[in-house]
Amino acid sequence: MVRTMTDTGTDSGAAAGERAVARCDVLGVSPFSDEIDLLYRPWLGPGFIATVEAISNWMRQAGMTVRQDAATNLIGRYEGTTLDAPALLFGSHLDSVRDGGRYDGMLGVIAALEVVAGFHERGERFPFAIEIVGFGDEEGSRFPITMLTTRSIAGVLEEDDPVAAFAGLRDGTGLTVEQALARVGLTPRGMAAARRPKDSVLAYVEAHIEQGPVLEAEGRALGVVSGIAAQRRFEIRVHGMAGHAGTMAMSLRQDALTAAAEMVLAIERIGVAGGDRDGLVATVGLLRTWPGVANVVPGDVTFTIDVRAGTNTTRDRTVDVFLAALKEIAERRGVEIEIIPRENLDPSPCDPHLMTLMETAVQDVTGEPARVLVSGAGHDAMIMSRLAPMAMLFIRCEKGISHNPAEAVLPADVGEAVIALTRFVRLFADDCSKTQGRHSA
Template sequence: MNTSATVTLAALNAAAPEEAVRMLDGIYEHSPWIARQALAGSPFGSLAALKHAMVQAVRAAPRQARLDLILAHPDLAGKAMEDGALTTESTIEQTKAGLTACSPEELAHIRSLNREYRQRFGFPFILAVRGPRGDGQSKQAILAAFERRLHNHPDFEFEEALRNIHRIAEIRLNDRFGYTPEDGNAVWDWQERLAEHSEPGYAEQGQLTVTYLTDAHRAAAQRIADWMRESGFDDVAIDAVGNVVGRYHGQQPDAPWLLTGSHYDTVRNGGKYDGRLGIFVPLAAVRRLHRAGRRLPFGIELVAFAEEEGQRYNATFIGSGALTGSFDENWLEQPDAEGITMREAMQHAGLPIADIPKLRRDPAGYLGYIEVHIEQGPVLSALDLPLGVVTSINGSLRYRGEVIGTASHAGTTPMASRHDAATAVAEWMLFAEQRARADGDSVATVGMLQVPNGSVNVIPGRCQFSLDVRAPSNAQRDALAADLLAELQAIGARRGVRAEIAEIMRASAAPSAPQWQGRWEQAVASLGLPVHRMPSGAGHDAMKLHEIMPQAMLFVRGENAGISHNPLESSTSDDMQLAVDAFSHVLEDLAVHPLPTADRQEKP
């Protein structure tokens, strides 16, 4: 089929079955059965609905059919390309990525990787070479993905191949239907350009690190402020803790505000989307309103929070905490690793420290708080869903502990006579894993484990550890923690060792306000997508705003199995477009169906 021709949904929905299949020819490589299966769900109300139907057709197919789909794809820069035997679509994609113009050395390297990959997995390496934005990845990025994925587990790589096939199909559908995710591209571009600011020692290595009030952090704030102004915000300022605050006024001067935003600081050597996606999605939505010359019955306050990660100072949620009135003045005297106190950093940045108490928001003037965030996990990726509605931000508990046994000779102490501290902790870790798995969306993690002064020929006499427990409700969290602590003592008694454990952090769960969660659900459904409800295992600025006003979050799928706090953190411009569309739907819905006063005053 001529891929320069543009198909419309109306024409597809009206077409006879075999004609409709022909309209979708080549979307999935040599696999017309996928279109045939998906079209059973016609008519489609949106391109997103069609994409999802085709994905679901693949998911529902037997494994052999999915393997055949993978095998139908050519090697990158392989013999089919050399012989001119690629499909039109594959030729366009490999050309955009520069694979049809490789040097002899590059071709030899890629073909060597092709052989190694096929030998390991039994199918070709598949990558959506047009990339997350759809305009082509560099050969360097393609080779890096190739070499990284060679080490994956075969089952994981099977699913990763399918995920890339779906992305290839999505881009082909965009081309076929003449669709460009313009807002998603803008969100992508803003994030890429903001990532140009990184701290010395990291920037030189191509790594992204932006911690509180460093030069890179302040440069990022100025750039966000500039984009807010360009996008039509009426008032833009950097407040007393470094938050960038933009306000788009409502129809009336006394209109209430809808609060939204996320953070722009990063972990060290982190990703470009954590936090920042929640700044740029609403930015794009406000830009839409401004370009249309529209005002809503409420104002929109977008806050790019200055700090959430706790990287430079032993403090978290500095930005959102200031809005809830929970900024701790003791933080001001904390030094960073170079001995610079927070007070000194704020003074150097020209921030008016005395004005921090004035940043507290009066909930009476706000409808609530909504936040968009990259998922930071594998759930949406595994389900092939672009969006998820958050039901609750998990409550958490953290502990530090130690088991004390008896150090003795590894060769002379019979197994029945040992009091091994490390083995006791190992048994307990397995129990923690089993108990959390049986508890719905709860998780339990022993992230730190150490045998002080350990030796290869000494039975461990001490074992130090950490415990992190998270669950969607405080009751569920506390029940899990109680069972883990009781089992630790029981194991200690059985093994003749002593267990000591102390709580070091407690954070309450932040369940989504039903009215606001419902609006996100309606927004996702309006796009033609199924509504997937899920808890958030990570903490977010919404947790702080939950203290003073109702809140709810929307998750956006991450690429690379949803990895986060990592340079591989990514999302596609199509998924970001859907997030902008969902956000705009919430705004329009709120304009037509205002929040009842009782719900506005609802206490979290």
């Protein structure tokens, strides 16, 4: 394929990639991070608020109207040829994990912005609107639950009473979700007002770094996602008996930390024994002790379990084995255990027709058949699939590293992604015209 100025609406796809990477880099440091020496952008923190303001300005420059919904999601809208037409949504998340990388989530928002900027530069519009959504809380890095604001747009937050669902959720400073929202004039119950009517959204598309090594190993810039793995997440609380480190006999201890340590190793052992069956992985990513001082036997420990697999069956069977092992260890060691479910997400297949359009777009750009792969990582797309058909585009990242400051992408790869997404929009528009033609006939 010969690339021209009309592919991106800028001087070249490479320039669009350079600009997108540069913007992500700008947003990777203070004041767009809550910490000076690393990237940490939790939902509703100072860095998050500054980021929303910066991207809002870029959206306006790209010809979009801008608003924040009742769940704090940032939404830019590029109108179609008909006012108030349904929208093709692009999106990803604005928040980050602690000490995270600059491109996870953010690159999907900024790459989509480059696509819209190109259309705006050419005065090109479609029978549908294009919207870009910067979701507020995908990572769950502030509160122990993920994708709250995505659930709000998709309308699945209403499946539970939001007030009850948020009960007991606190950040590291002890602040509740309700208190954090109150600081920006919002409420948990009010977040449900962000729900989008199904007839207002045609499809959802998310570009994201792969967060894995496949594309780099195969020398490919882009990949098309076939689906997102199933997930379950738990918070485990182990309650023993705190005591003086110098006077409590070893044989009489109810040490919550040593019990938790055995539990963590059991999770690793059982996960390894699964042999990566059906993409099975299990992770303990957080562990906190109380009181957390050198001369006290730990009385309480909290840790998390994150279990993922390609199917619910494999995931759930493994979870059952994990929980049985944890209960046995707790009983044997004379400690109490609380098992608190935090997430239960089904596998999310991408829409087959949208996948075909995305594969065509990638092949048109790269000159070779698109690589199709499963996402082991969770994304906003898995929630948005409950609102509208969804598709995902993966962008190569160096060594597959993510959730790490070493995260890196090639501007040229991002440029190809912008061109592919531009091509996808045009294919999607042609497809919509054909569908309307058949209906009118």
